[in-house]
Amino acid sequence: MKLGVVLRVLGDRAQVRSGEEILSLRPKGVLRDGGLLAGDEVEISGEHITKVRPRRNELGRPPVANASLLLVVATLRDPAVQPSDVDRLLLQAAAVGLPAVLVLNKSDLATAEQLCEFAAPYRAAGYAVVETEAICREGVAQVRGALPQGLAVLAGPSGVGKSSLLTALTDIAVEVGAISARLRRGRHTTRSATLYELGEGRLVADTPGFSALELPLVQPWRLRDLYPEFGGRECRFSDCVHRAEPDCGVRDAVDRGLIDQGRYERYLRFLAEIEGRPPQWH
Numbered sequence: 001m002k003l004g005v006v007l008r009v010l011g012d013r014a015q016v017r018s019g020e021e022i023l024s025l026r027p028k029g030v031l032r033d034g035g036l037l038a039g040d041e042v043e044i045s046g047e048h049i050t051k052v053r054p055r056r057n058e059l060g061r062p063p064v065a066n067a068s069l070l071l072v073v074a075t076l077r078d079p080a081v082q083p084s085d086v087d088r089l090l091l092q093a094a095a096v097g098l099p100a101v102l103v104l105n106k107s108d109l110a111t112a113e114q115l116c117e118f119a120a121p122y123r124a125a126g127y128a129v130v131e132t133e134a135i136c137r138e139g140v141a142q143v144r145g146a147l148p149q150g151l152a153v154l155a156g157p158s159g160v161g162k163s164s165l166l167t168a169l170t171d172i173a174v175e176v177g178a179i180s181a182r183l184r185r186g187r188h189t190t191r192s193a194t195l196y197e198l199g200e201g202r203l204v205a206d207t208p209g210f211s212a213l214e215l216p217l218v219q220p221w222r223l224r225d226l227y228p229e230f231g232g233r234e235c236r237f238s239d240c241v242h243r244a245e246p247d248c249g250v251r252d253a254v255d256r257g258l259i260d261q262g263r264y265e266r267y268l269r270f271l272a273e274i275e276g277r278p279p280q281w282h
């Protein structure tokens with residue numbers, strides 16, 4: 001029996017790194033129907049993947065297993081960032097205990113002031129924020145410096161420059177797509193999550209852009225635990241969800257400008273969204 005790491009799943013085949021080899025293998029049985037993710041550690045027998053090792057974590061969107069870091073990529077322009085998309089990705093990472101870094105790419109298309117203003121609430125929440133210009137590799141060394149051992153996953157909407165960043169980080173040329181001139185959005189150039197090797201036990205995954213994002217599967221009252229800036233605030237009730245309860249330390253911090261108003265308002269919207277899901281989805 002050999003061991004390997006799934007670099008990419010394509011139809012009924014998976015590309016797997018095993019030792020010095022890259023193999024094209026067939027998943028067996030249940031693994032064939034979506035049971036296998038890029039990042040999975042697998043057991044190999046002959047031409048077949050016979051077993052998936054237990055996952056340390058698993059992201060839904062993008063579909064990747066065993067990540068060590070999530071790189072949330074956003075751009076102020078082309079496409080214009082939706083802060084709720086950024087928040088949803090950060091929540092997904094927090095829900096599986098994964099650290100996250102916010103990468104503001106296309107820094108050439110925004111002023112330093114605009115970048116600072118967008119980054120401020122995230123920096124205040126405790127997230128590292130890196131500004132990059134992938135095409136001329138500005139800021140890319142800083143991203144590389146943030147990469148841990150294991151797998152870092154590039155995630156974010158289509159057209160923000162995930163594949164461009166992958167190329168800047170690894171020198172591996174991957175397909176990059178033009179932004180639609182009319183819609184100012186990407187065209188979903190990258191089609192499947194793929195792992196690339198940086199050496200020294202570090203890997204980076206390029207993933208397809210997405211247009212709608214799920215909130216993590218958590219109980220409504222657990223959502224608050226996924227916001228680092230809510231930590232350490234004193235509330236009268238220990239089960240306070242920081243909405244309408246009296247003596248709420250989080251609302252107080254929002255009123256005093258210590259927690260970003262926008263992040264808080266989106267939190268309330270997400271809370272209502274989770275409460276509105278059928279109970280088995282919590």
Ligand SMILES: Nc1nc2c(ncn2[C@@H]2O[C@H](COP(=O)(O)OP(=O)(O)OP(=O)(O)O)[C@@H](O)[C@H]2O)c(=O)[nH]1
Nearest residue numbers: 133134158159160161162163164177188189190209
């Ligand atoms: N101005 C500017 N353009 C950039 C930068 N980085 C990438 N681009 C351009 O943005 C467009 C989209 O880049 P991609 O790397 O394909 O974006 P992506 O996030 O991989 O998109 P999908 O694969 O569709 O999810 C391309 O035309 C890139 O040349 C940057 O820092 N500045």
Ligand SMILES: [Mg+2]
Nearest residue numbers: 162163189190
């Ligand atoms: Mg891409």
Ligand SMILES: [Zn+2]
Nearest residue numbers: 235240242248
């Ligand atoms: Zn509270």
